[in-house]
Amino acid sequence: MIRIYISRDSGALALGAEAVVKRFEKAAEERGLDIEIVRNGSRGMYWLEPLVEVETDQGRVGYGPVRASKVDDLIEAGILEGKPHEKCIGVVEEYPWFKNQTRLTFARVGTTDPRSLEDYKAHGGYAGLKKALEAGPDGIIEEVLTSGLRGRGGAGFPTGIKWRTVADTPPQQKYIVCNADEGDSGTFADRMIMEGDPFVLIEGMTIAGIAVGATYGYIYLRSEYPHSSVALRAAIDAAREAGLLGDNVAGSGFAFDMEVRDGAGAYVCGEETSLLDSLEGKRGEVRAKPPLPAHIGLFGQPTIINNVISLATVPIIMDKGGEFYRDFGMGKSRGTMPIQLAGNIKHGGLYETAFGVTLGQLVDDIGGGTYSGRPVRAVQVGGPLGAYFPRELFDTPFDYEAFAARDGLIGHGGIVVFDDTVDMAKQAHFAMEFCAIESCGKCTPCRIGSARGMEVIDRIVANENRAENLEILEDLCNTMKLGSLCALGGFAPYPVMSALTHFPEDFGADKKRLEAAE
Amino acid sequence: MQKYEKWTSERAIEIIAQHQDQKGATLPILHALQEVFGCVPLEAEPLIADALNITRAEVHGCVTFYHDYRREPPGRRVLKICLAESCQAAGVRALEKRAKEKLGVEMGGTTADARVTLEPVYCLGLCHSSPAAMLDKDVYAGLDEERLDELLKEAQA
Ligand SMILES: Cc1cc2nc3c(=O)[nH]c(=O)nc-3n(C[C@H](O)[C@H](O)[C@H](O)COP(=O)(O)O)c2cc1C
Ligand code: SF4
Ligand code: FES
Numbered sequence: 001m002i003r004i005y006i007s008r009d010s011g012a013l014a015l016g017a018e019a020v021v022k023r024f025e026k027a028a029e030e031r032g033l034d035i036e037i038v039r040n041g042s043r044g045m046y047w048l049e050p051l052v053e054v055e056t057d058q059g060r061v062g063y064g065p066v067r068a069s070k071v072d073d074l075i076e077a078g079i080l081e082g083k084p085h086e087k088c089i090g091v092v093e094e095y096p097w098f099k100n101q102t103r104l105t106f107a108r109v110g111t112t113d114p115r116s117l118e119d120y121k122a123h124g125g126y127a128g129l130k131k132a133l134e135a136g137p138d139g140i141i142e143e144v145l146t147s148g149l150r151g152r153g154g155a156g157f158p159t160g161i162k163w164r165t166v167a168d169t170p171p172q173q174k175y176i177v178c179n180a181d182e183g184d185s186g187t188f189a190d191r192m193i194m195e196g197d198p199f200v201l202i203e204g205m206t207i208a209g210i211a212v213g214a215t216y217g218y219i220y221l222r223s224e225y226p227h228s229s230v231a232l233r234a235a236i237d238a239a240r241e242a243g244l245l246g247d248n249v250a251g252s253g254f255a256f257d258m259e260v261r262d263g264a265g266a267y268v269c270g271e272e273t274s275l276l277d278s279l280e281g282k283r284g285e286v287r288a289k290p291p292l293p294a295h296i297g298l299f300g301q302p303t304i305i306n307n308v309i310s311l312a313t314v315p316i317i318m319d320k321g322g323e324f325y326r327d328f329g330m331g332k333s334r335g336t337m338p339i340q341l342a343g344n345i346k347h348g349g350l351y352e353t354a355f356g357v358t359l360g361q362l363v364d365d366i367g368g369g370t371y372s373g374r375p376v377r378a379v380q381v382g383g384p385l386g387a388y389f390p391r392e393l394f395d396t397p398f399d400y401e402a403f404a405a406r407d408g409l410i411g412h413g414g415i416v417v418f419d420d421t422v423d424m425a426k427q428a429h430f431a432m433e434f435c436a437i438e439s440c441g442k443c444t445p446c447r448i449g450s451a452r453g454m455e456v457i458d459r460i461v462a463n464e465n466r467a468e469n470l471e472i473l474e475d476l477c478n479t480m481k482l483g484s485l486c487a488l489g490g491f492a493p494y495p496v497m498s499a500l501t502h503f504p505e506d507f508g509a510d511k512k513r514l515e516a517a518e
Numbered sequence: 519m520q521k522y523e524k525w526t527s528e529r530a531i532e533i534i535a536q537h538q539d540q541k542g543a544t545l546p547i548l549h550a551l552q553e554v555f556g557c558v559p560l561e562a563e564p565l566i567a568d569a570l571n572i573t574r575a576e577v578h579g580c581v582t583f584y585h586d587y588r589r590e591p592p593g594r595r596v597l598k599i600c601l602a603e604s605c606q607a608a609g610v611r612a613l614e615k616r617a618k619e620k621l622g623v624e625m626g627g628t629t630a631d632a633r634v635t636l637e638p639v640y641c642l643g644l645c646h647s648s649p650a651a652m653l654d655k656d657v658y659a660g661l662d663e664e665r666l667d668e669l670l671k672e673a674q675a
Contacts, residue, residue, distance in 0.1 A: 014644050014659035046646035185602035188643040223586055224642050226655045264545055264584035267640060281544030282576070283583035299541060341646065343607035348646035371608075380603055384640075416604045416645065430606070434640065 001034045002080050005053040005060065007110070008039035009195045010227040011188065017050040019068035024052075027075055035080070041196020043110035044350035045097060047371075053092055056082035062092040097347065097366070102328060104336050105313045106352045109196035114231060117238045120199040126244065128315030132207045133252050135318070140211040141167060144314065146322025148334030152189075153179055153270075153307030154382070154411045154487075156333075156400045159314075162304060165294040166212040169302040174214035176205050177279065177298055177305040180221040180228070181263055181270035184383025186342040186414030189350055190308035194221075194228040197312070198235035202258070204311035206249060207318060208304055209256040217258035218298070220275050223265050232260050267384075267438040271486050272305045274440060285440045286486040307412070309338060330356035333399040341367045343379075343416035360394030363417055374419035378503065380427075382411025384434050385491035387498035388427065407498060409491070424503035429457045431495035435488060445480045446489025452476060453496065460507050470509055473500070522556035522591050529554070530565055538569045544580050548587055556591030592635035593628040595673045598652045601638045604645035613649055613666050614638075620670050634673045 006012070006021050021037055028035045042049060048064035052074075061082035063074060070087075077085050089095050103109075112119040120126070132140050145160030166174060178201065182190040193201055205217045221229055236258060239245045247255045261279060263269050269278045273287035276298050297303025313335070317325045326334045333355035339362060341348050346368030363369070363379055370376055378388045387408035389396065396402055403410045418427075432453035439447045453476055459469045477493035484490040500507055523529060533554060537546045547566055551558050558581050567574040581587050599605075599614055614625075621629050621636055628635040644650035647659035651666075653673055658665065 010657050011644055011646060011659065014642075014650060014657040015647060044646075049647075182643060183641060185641045186604045186645050187641075188645060191643040224639060224652070227657070261542075261545065262549055264548070265586035265639075266584050278545065279542050281542035281570070281572075281580070283579045342604040343645065343648060344609075348648075350646070384603060414604075414645070416607055418607045422607065427603070427606075430603070434602075438640075 001036055003036045003038060003055040004080075005038045005040045005055075006050060007042045007196075008114070008227075009042035009192060010225070011046050011192070012042050012049045012051070013227065015046070015049045015065065016068060020050045020052065020066050020071060023068040023071040027072055031075070033080065038113050039115075040112060041109040041114050042192060043092060043098060044106070044192065045095075045347070046349045047347050048089065051092075052079065054080060054082050058082065059091040059093055062089045062095065063087045064089065097351075101352050102336050102354050103352045104316050104325065104328075105193070105200075105309060106197075106338055106350065107316065108200065109192055112197065114196050114198055115234055115238075117199060117235075117242055120197070124319065125199055125315075126203055126250075128318035129203050129207055129244075129250060131318045132210060133250065133254075137167060137211050137213065140207060140318065143318060143322040144211075147317045147325040148322075148329070148332070149310065149313060149317060149325065150333070150400065151307055152309035152313070152337070152412065154184075154409070156410075159306060159310050162294060162306070163208065163211055165292070166214070166302045166304050169295060171213055173216075173299075173301045174212055175298045175301055175303040176208045176212075176214045176217035176258070177276070177303055178205055178217065178219040178311055179270060179272065179275060179305055179307050180219050180225075181275060182222060182225070182308070182412070183267040183270045184412050184414050186380070186383060186416040187340050187412045188342075189338040189340055189413065191225055191228055192350055193308055193312045194225070195231045198231050199239065200312045200315055201232075201308055202235055202239050202245070204314040205258060206245065206256050207314050208306070208311060210249070210252075210254050212302075212304060214304065215255045215257070217256065218279055219258065219260045220263060220269070220279055221260055222263045229260060229262065236260065267434075268440045268486075268488055271488065274486075275305065276303065283440075285442050288485060328354035330354075330397065330399055331401055333401070337398060337410070337413050339398065340412075340414045341417070342414060344370045344372055344419050345417045346371045355399050356397050358394065359389060359396045359398065359415070360391075362398065362415060363394065367415075367417065370417060370419045372419050372421075374421065376417055377420040377422055378418045378424060378427075378499075380416045380418070380495060381414070382409040383414055384431060385409070385487060385494060386411050387494045388424065388502060389498070390502040392502075407494065409494070424499040424506040425457060425461050428496045428499040428507075429454055431492055431499075432457065435492040439488060440486075443483065443485045443489060445483035446485075446492070449476055449480045449489065450492060453480075453492075457496075457507075460509070463508055466508060470500075470507070521594055523554050525555050525559055525561065527561060527565060530562055531569075534565055534569045543570060544572075544577065545584075548581060548584075552587060557588040559589065593632050595633065595654055596635045596637060597669070597673045598637045598639040598642075600640065600642050600644070600648070600650045602641040602645075604641070605649040608648035610649035610661075613661060613663070616663065616666060617670060620667075621674075629674070
C-alpha cells in the first residue's frame with residue numbers, strides 16, 4: 001500500500017485540495033492502485049498547496065502545487081514512487097524553507113493526522129500532560145515561568161505570572177478560556193494549530209486547568225473559521241472518549257472538561273474582557289481593569305485567558321522543560337514565534353523560528369519578496385493595529401521590545417507585505433475605518449474619533465487646509481492613544497501615524513515638517 | 519428548494535429551549551435561530567428575553583452588536599469577500615468592484631433574483647494566499663479575475 005498525504009487545513013482546501021483528493025481516489029480506482037490518503041494539517045508552505053506528499057523509503061517526497069487536472073499526469077510520471085518531476089520539491093523535511101525553521105509549537109502540524117489521537121500520542125502527544133501530573137500544580141507554574149513564555153495573542157504578558165495569580169486565588173470554580181478569535185489580518189497560526197494539531201491545544205488547556213485548579217474550559221472561536229470548529233469538536237470528543245477529559249483526567253483524579261463556543265463576527269471580542277462578556281451572553285463590551293480576569297473573570301470567577309498559541313506551546317514546555325524553551329530567542333523574547341507571512345508575498349506561509357530574526361530577512365529572504373515582482377514598499381506587522389514599516393526599518397529584529405522601540409508591535413506575528421503600488425493614505429484611512437466598524441462604542445475617542453479620523457484624512461488628501469488638518473490628525477491620534485480604554489482605539493493611531501511618518505508623500509505632506517514636529 | 523424554515527414562534531421556542539440551560543446562552547441561541555430561519559427576526563427577541571430572564575433591551579443590544587446576525591434571511595447563497603489588509607495588498611479592491619458589478623449589488627446587498635448575498639468579511643485566516651473569499655462555508659484563496667468569475671458563477675448557479 002502507498003500512503004500519501006494531502007492537507008485538510010482550510011488554507012489547502014481554499015486552494016483546491018479537495019478536488020485533488022477526489023482525483024486521486026478516482027485514479028486509484030481506475031488503475032487498481034492500493035493507496036491510502038491521510039488528511040494532515042498544512043506544512044505552512046502555502047505557495048506549494050495543495051501539496052501532495054508520498055511516503056517513500058527516503059521519507060515523504062513532496063509535490064506542489066498540484067492541480068486536480070494534473071493528477072493523472074503526475075501518476076504517469078511516477079509520483080507514487082517518489083520519482084523526480086518539475087513539481088517535486090524532494091523530501092519535504094529536507095526542503096530548505098522547511099528545514100531551517102525551529103518548530104516547537106508546530107512540531108507536529110503537517111506531520112500527523114489531526115483527527116487521530118493515536119497518531120498524536122505516537123508523535124509525543126500527551127507527554128507534556130504526563131510530566132505535568134508528576135510536577136503538580138506548583139511545578140507546572142514554575143516550569144512555565146522558567147520558559148519565559150509570553151502571551152502570543154498580542155500583548156506579550158508573561159504566561160506564568162498570569163497562571164500564578166489565578167492559582168493563588170482561593171479555591172472556587174475557576175475557568176480556562178482560550179482566545180481563538182484570531183481577528184488580525186495576516187494571521188492564521190491559531191487556525192493552523194486548531195485544524196492541524198487540535199489535541200495540542202486541548203492538552204495545553206488541560207495542563208493549565210490542573211495548574212490553577214480550573215475544572216472547565218471554553219474555546220471562544222471566531223465564526224469565520226467553520227473548519228476549525230469541526231476539527232476542534234471532533235478532537236474534544238475523542239479526548240473525552242479516551243478519558244483525557246472529564247472527571248478523572250488520565251486517571252489522575254483531576255477533573256477538566258471543555259467546549260467550543262462560536263463568536264459572531266466582532267473583532268473587538270478578541271479583546272479579553274470583551275470576549276468574556278460575549279461568552280456570558282452579552283454584547284462584547286470592553287471592561288475596565290482592574291479587576292483583572294485572573295481575579296474576577298468569566299461569570300465572576302477567576303479565569304485564565306490565553307491565546308491558542310500560548311496554550312498550545314505549554315505541552316512542549318512541560319515535555320522538554322522550561323529551560324529548553326527559554327534557550328531560544330533574544331532579550332526578553334524567549335522561545336520561538338510562529339511568524340505568518342502574508343499579503344503580496346511570494347512565499348506566503350507560516351515560519352516558526354526563534355525570536356531575533358530581522359524583518360528584512362523574513363520579508364526578502366524567507367518570504368522571497370512580493371509575488372507581483374515589484375519592490376516591497378511597506379509591511380504592516382501585528383495586524384490592523386500594527387505600524388507600517390518602510391524598508392529603512394528592515395533591520396528591526398523580531399522581538400517585542402525592539403519593535404516597541406520603533407513605535408511598532410509584533411502582535412500575533414502577522415507580516416503583511418505591500419508592493420510599491422500601495423497608497424499609504426488609503427491604508428491610514430482604512431485603519432480608521434476598521435476602528436469605526438469594530439469599535440465596541442464604550443469610549444468617545446475610539447467611537448467618534450475614528451469616524452472623524454477618516455474625514456480628516458480625506459481632507460488632507462484633497463489638500464483642504466492641509467497643514468492645519470495634518471495637525472488635527474496628529475492631535476486626534478494622541479487623543480485616541482491616551483483616551484481609549486482598550487488597544488482598539490488606543491493602537492489604531494499606530495498604522496495611521498506610521499503611514500504618515502514614513503510615507504508623507506502619499507498624503508501630500510512634507511517629510512521635514514513631520515520631523516520638525518517630533 | 520427552500521433553504522430556511524419559515525418563521526413560527528412555536529419552532530423558535532423549541533430551539534430556544536434546546537439551548538437555554540447553557541451558561542451564557544444568548545449567542546448559542548442566536549446562532550441556532552439563525553441557522554434554522556436564516557436570520558433573527560425582531561419577534562424572536564421577547565422570546566429569548568423571556569427564556570433567559572433578561573430584558574428585551576439586552577437581547578436587542580446583543581443582536582445588533584454582532585456583525586453576523588441578520589434581520590432578514592439572506593439570498594440562497596452568501597458570498598463573503600475579505601476586505602482586510604492582506605487581501606487589499608493582493609488586489610482585492612479590484613475584485614470587489616468586479617463582483618459588485620457582475621452581481622449588480624453593493625456590499626450587504628442581495629441580488630434581485632435572491633440567489634446571492636454579497637458581504638464583506640475582515641480576514642478569513644487565508645492571508646498566506648490572499649485574496650480570499652467564502653461561499654457559504656466553502657473557502658477560496660489565491661483569487662484572480664478568472665477564479666472570481668468561476669466563483670460568481672457557482673454562487674449564482
Ligand atoms: C481589539 C483587540 C483584539 C484582540 N484580539 C485578539 C485575538 O484575536 N486573539 C488573541 O489571542 N488576543 C487578542 N487580543 C489580546 C487579548 O486581549 C489578550 O491580551 C490575549 O488573549 C491574552 O492571551 P495571551 O496572554 O496568551 O496572549 C486582542 C486585544 C485587543 C485590544
Ligand atoms: S477603545 Fe474602542 S473598542 Fe476599546 S473599549 Fe473603547 S470604544 Fe471599546
Ligand atoms: S486578510 Fe483576507 S484572509 Fe486574512
